[in-house]
Amino acid sequence: MPDTTLPNSWDARAKQNSFFGFTDLPSINERGTVILTHGEGPYVVDTEGRRYLDGNSGLWNMIAGFDHPALIKAAQDQYARFPGYHAFFGRMSDQAVMLSEKLVEVSPFADGKVFYTNSGSEANDTMVKMLWFLHAAEGRPNARKIITRGNAYHGVTAVSASMTGKPYNSVFGLPLPGFLRLTCPHYWREGREGESAADFLARLVAELEEMIAREGADTIAGFFAEPVQGAGGVIPPVDGYFDAILPVLRKHGIPVIADEVITGFGRTGSVWGCESYGFLPDAIISSKALTAGFFPMGAVILGPELSDRLQRATDAIEEFPHGFTASGHPVGCAIALASIDLVLNGGLMENVQRLIPRFEAGMAKLADQDHIGEWRGRGLMGALEAVRDKATKKPFEGHLSVSERIANTCTDHGLICRPLGQSIVLCPPFIMTDAQMDEMFDKLSAALAQVFAEVA
Numbered sequence: 001m002p003d004t005t006l007p008n009s010w011d012a013r014a015k016q017n018s019f020f021g022f023t024d025l026p027s028i029n030e031r032g033t034v035i036l037t038h039g040e041g042p043y044v045v046d047t048e049g050r051r052y053l054d055g056n057s058g059l060w061n062m063i064a065g066f067d068h069p070a071l072i073k074a075a076q077d078q079y080a081r082f083p084g085y086h087a088f089f090g091r092m093s094d095q096a097v098m099l100s101e102k103l104v105e106v107s108p109f110a111d112g113k114v115f116y117t118n119s120g121s122e123a124n125d126t127m128v129k130m131l132w133f134l135h136a137a138e139g140r141p142n143a144r145k146i147i148t149r150g151n152a153y154h155g156v157t158a159v160s161a162s163m164t165g166k167p168y169n170s171v172f173g174l175p176l177p178g179f180l181r182l183t184c185p186h187y188w189r190e191g192r193e194g195e196s197a198a199d200f201l202a203r204l205v206a207e208l209e210e211m212i213a214r215e216g217a218d219t220i221a222g223f224f225a226e227p228v229q230g231a232g233g234v235i236p237p238v239d240g241y242f243d244a245i246l247p248v249l250r251k252h253g254i255p256v257i258a259d260e261v262i263t264g265f266g267r268t269g270s271v272w273g274c275e276s277y278g279f280l281p282d283a284i285i286s287s288k289a290l291t292a293g294f295f296p297m298g299a300v301i302l303g304p305e306l307s308d309r310l311q312r313a314t315d316a317i318e319e320f321p322h323g324f325t326a327s328g329h330p331v332g333c334a335i336a337l338a339s340i341d342l343v344l345n346g347g348l349m350e351n352v353q354r355l356i357p358r359f360e361a362g363m364a365k366l367a368d369q370d371h372i373g374e375w376r377g378r379g380l381m382g383a384l385e386a387v388r389d390k391a392t393k394k395p396f397e398g399h400l401s402v403s404e405r406i407a408n409t410c411t412d413h414g415l416i417c418r419p420l421g422q423s424i425v426l427c428p429p430f431i432m433t434d435a436q437m438d439e440m441f442d443k444l445s446a447a448l449a450q451v452f453a454e455v456a
Contacts, residue, residue, distance in 0.1 A: 039066020
């Protein structure tokens with residue numbers, strides 16, 4: 001490791017003037033930061049010349065690796081042609097028009113409209129404002145409550161953080177009033193003693209029905225769900241979940257929003273996570289793989305019913321008073337068009353589907369260890385849950401920071417993976433080869449053995 005005590009080291013410079021978010025501060029105080037200079041395929045390289053296989057695709061988003069020539073060319077060509085503009089006042093770039101057409105075309109909707117943001121957080125925030133605006137315009141101003149689930153992650157703005165079912169948001173005095181939380185649909189952890197998966201599912205459905213009856217359907221603006229909960233620890237829902245809860249929501253006229261920031265564009269083995277689970281939402285939230293991480297962009301993709309209703313509400317006041325300076329940025333749109341083409345026509349989707357069995361086999365093999373309680377996932381995203389006792393599902397003591405230790409040890413072995421709670425998460429780039437997949441699992445296996453020998 002580099003000498004981080006030098007006053008002019010990269011580590012010292014980073015600590016002097018950078019404020020860290022979502023970072024385990026004891027780790028960087030002890031180990032120092034990792035300052036990266038460039039990427040090579042699925043690898044990143046730091047200032048010391050060390051290469052790391054990034055088993056998390058950056059932050060779920062770098063699906064084509066870190067130097068894909070087609071995405072670089074799309075960015076360079078667009079910067080040379082038209083480097084920036086907004087989407088206000090009836091003016092937008094040709095790239096934004098073409099991307100909207102493409103997103104509706106590849107969506108599960110027969111028709112619809114697209115609104116651009118700069119991130120998934122902003123897209124979720126925007127969707128909530130759209131629902132509030134729509135319901136008020138239709139004579140239901142009290143329909144403002146938003147339903148999400150425990151362990152959900154929908155973003156970091158004040159509204160999207162209020163939707164996020166993680167306890168750390170309490171330090172900000174969140175959630176805001178009117179944000180309702182259902183039980184996380186994770187049977188392995190949330191199921192009660194002696195409760196079957198079917199009984200657990202029935203309890204979740206009853207909980208939803210009771211919440212709607214208690215709160216009043218006319219006060220609920222919408223239901224937001226990730227097809228697979230990503231930052232909650234890669235949590236697929238209990239079998240039959242969406243088939244069971246959607247009829248309840250439909251019966252009460254509550255819009256269903258699929259947050260596909262992580263699952264969209266191939267991560268689950270289908271273009272959309274909702275397709276993997278066989279349900280049709282009213283709108284989709286997209287980001288991350290939308291531009292393969294090469295540009296910050298998010299999108300609200302509205303299905304035909306919400307599009308029509310929002311259009312009528314907007315026509316009544318002659319504008320939708322919301323937007324961002326960089327919404328529909330022409331460079332971002334050009335990159336998104338290239339990214340979508342790579343996924344659908346450039347072999348990335350086929351490679352994901354080819355790799356899924358190998359990925360699942362690697363995860364299952366690691367889950368045989370005494371201190372892995374379960375492996376879970378869908379498609380090319382998975383998590384290993386570390387436990388003190390496999391039979392009782394007892395977690396390791398919090399002060400041991402087991403998942404953080406595993407992730408740090410992986411870094412020492414040249415692999416980047418992500419600790420989430422007591423889990424280690426993998427979501428590799430779509431360009432991975434068989435050899436790189438084997439390298440990822442070999443390095444993680446070595447790290448697990450080392451850490452479990454220390455803490456067991």
